Amino acid sequence: MKAVKTFWRKFSTVSKHANVEDFELLKKKLRCKFKSVGMLELDTLINNYLNANMSTMDQDKVKLMYNLACIDTTNLQKLFYFYAKGNKYNVEILSQFLKNKDEKEIQDTFKLLNDILKTSCMGIHDVGKRSL
Numbered sequence: 001m002k003a004v005k006t007f008w009r010k011f012s013t014v015s016k017h018a019n020v021e022d023f024e025l026l027k028k029k030l031r032c033k034f035k036s037v038g039m040l041e042l043d044t045l046i047n048n049y050l051n052a053n054m055s056t057m058d059q060d061k062v063k064l065m066y067n068l069a070c071i072d073t074t075n076l077q078k079l080f081y082f083y084a085k086g087n088k089y090n091v092e093i094l095s096q097f098l099k100n101k102d103e104k105e106i107q108d109t110f111k112l113l114n115d116i117l118k119t120s121c122m123g124i125h126d127v128g129k130r131s132l
Contacts (some may be wrong), residue, residue, distance in 0.1 A: 031085040042077055064112045067105070084117055088110045 046065075053061070068076065075097060082093055094113065095106050 008093065030040065042080060045120045046118055049119045052119045060108075061112065064105075065110045067098055067109045068113065079113065080117065083113055085098070 003048070044052060050057075071079065082090075087093075091106060091110050094110050095101075098106050098109060101109070
């Protein structure tokens, strides 16, 4: 977990668009994080999003991805499950996990989370089925 956070911190300080190699490393780190606790659904969701947005993701989006990566995996899965079930306007749940962030950053992270869900080719009922 610490290695993922360190990687995100270094990755988010880059002032250019990320290249393909950076995203491959990013996907490997995320896959390692989620597979280690059996969160393959989240791994698939995030990888689908990264693959779809690889060429357009900038430093700000990476910082928002870092916000999501800093949430522990169990709570992150609950967040994805909660928002996938149609609670698309309730930011309060996410703001509980991002206490040290300002309102704009929480709103942007909320939009990113919804974008990840929209980009995913998985059905909303598949998210988090195994562990709930």
